[in-house]
Amino acid sequence: METSELYGYLRGYGITHVDTARAALQPLMLTFGFDVMERAGQLVFRSRSEHRPSEVDRGALVMAPDSGTAIDYSRAASAEISDRVRLNYVEADGNFEIAASEAVFPENETRDISTSELNIALKEEEARAIVERWLIEARVGRDRASFALPPSLGHLGAGDVVKLAEPGGLASYRIDQFEQGDQGLAQAVRVDETLYEGSSLAQKPLELPAATPITPVFPMFLDLPLITGDELPHAPYIAATAEPWPGPVAVYSSRYDADYTLNTLVKSPAVLGVTLAPLAAATPGILDHGAPLVVELTRGSLSGVTPEALLAGANLAAIGDGSQDNWEIFQFQSADLVAPGRYELSGRLRGQLGSDALMPAQWPVGSYFVLLDGTPEQIELAASGRNTLQYFQIGPVARPYSDYSYRKLSAAFAGNGLRPYAPVHLAQKWDGADLEFSWIRRARLDGASWDLEEIPLSETQERYQVKIFSGAQLLRQEEVHQAQWRYSAAMQSLDGAQGLLELQVAQLSESFGPGLFRKFRFTI
Template identity: 35%
Template structure:
């Protein structure tokens, strides 16, 4: 620009002005017509005598314009407004060998997503400390229709699970993929109680709404969560890689923690934070319910009761292992003999999956021989009784 000014300024002008131009001063720019075009000069000096003489140099206002360039639309950035998250803190059975069984899980969803979410905790209502950060939004939703109770240990072909999913897509899978763990979700059948189930067939009904069929109910020992009707609106969470194990120790179990969940960029006291109380109970350490109870009356009138042990280890479903793994320190059972809703007899500390209900015990409990027996069996773990196996057995007579 300085070079162009010097080049244009080589041309100078000396002339006299009429009295009508007395208002002009040094620094003013005048335009003179020359050969059909106007040329600008900047006055540098004025000589007042019989006439007013001026000296000027050539100038060009175009020298001070911005150079031409590509047009760009300029818009002001808009601030992203975050809302409170949808949060599910879940006390679940162990889902991965790499995650200790006592640790619960967190699922967090927000739209727009925060980039990273954070969970803070405190045993009181102040002094919150950071527990975990979550880099990925979970795939969550709600039941779009009531879910009835269903069978366990086999396909539920009669029930339909209708859900509204907030994000993500669902697809059908083969039975082999299903048995390998695909298409697993959790349904909150009661506050803090989660049923784990799988679905083989997924049909898109409308935007975000799916019909799920060919169900496997009560997976990972959660058959205790399917006894009642689950109402529409209950939370559902896909159990995939977006699920976050919480960094809680065994010593943290049983404590009612105050949790704050929201954007990692916000303080735990921010109004955007979702506040809730959560008491982890170590569901992953709870023994599964026993199965396949059998009852036979012996010749002396005693009843011989037997059952099979299940284990909470992920490897317990293996067809390769010679023996089912044992996650508990020792094999111990409690047995309750029922009459209606009343407990008639409690037997504790059984070290084998068997019990002989003698004729004398039957007489003391019921006063006479009985055609059937209602029982509850618990395997004992580190935290006490496991999930009960409750059934009514018809007594088979010995040959």
């Protein structure tokens, strides 16, 4: 194989199916203008710009046996030649998208287009030079010549270019077919050698799109109470963020850290951040006018709402320590931008959706903030998967979960949409030496209507778990079926109850167990 006269720069070429070597080379021959010929049992690759034409005197030609003339000329009909050429190619610059380049003669009015598709990476100016060359080649190549060469010119063959004298001067013809015998019978097509010289087209500077790196996302699970009542009560939410956002995020899951399957697609980043100031506890159900909560977001923005919108449920958010269970739900009326990505939140409604029992004395600096604007989505979780360890691989959907950009997490979810709210308005009164405690239950479903005479039960039966503590020591645990309980003098004596004690009450659910406990301190 001889390639010393083959020149060109190939940026990329895709072969999509198995075929012959000739079929694979043909698109490259058309694009870069080179020929492959056989010489002395060897394949010779030669760029057409390297052809050295041989002048052949008409007197040296011999009479062809069939025609009786030394040379026959012919011209293809105009209808066989396309005057508009289009090339679809792979754009070498940027994102390797499919691009097109087209050339047409100025006087052309036809709408017929000769279209070629090449799986070759080209720059725009290269593609333009190729279609312009093809267009001229097609018009010049209408002229053909047939002639017979004597044995003295037997060194010529297919792929060689000869110059023949014509009335207007010398004309170049490339031999496309050659039959060797007593005479060399040649079929040749006219060529313009200047077409294969270096292109004078100006090259545009390379403009690559800004690279967007694939970075690991930051995912967070939130096992929340019911928000609208239409959710799956046992399924947790997932919120994810990244800067830059890599596009849709895939959540793969498994019960045994192998054979992961796609669980959920997170289409948009959550508005998620951390607190830069502590948030002290406040009375639920009353506007908290304490010091603003300072939040710094990873991305996204916050805005204030009217009092009416606030009371209708707007600007719902969660604050927590990052564990899936420990989230207080609150709302905020004002969001003041004090620095890029940093907001001061005020006019807060605390302990919403029964999360008041989770409110600590203070949420510290560095607590997580998640806006519950509908972006965090519930993952797929069977009811039987509650309280069972689940494994997750979370990362850009464009990458496999074995990629470095994926985060691996494991968690077990209680299904807090099933969790009963903590009772409220605990009270005590003495009846002789006995203590009577009472409380009011709440409903996790349909309990917000002012028209109801009684709070909906939301459970199959009314049951409560009651505990008495002396410091950290559990003195007594009872189950009752009404919103009151008598701590008799006999029980007190048996428990050794005296001094400062604590009553804890939680509603019981057949599907969840004890809900959140309400605590009440008293003295005997």
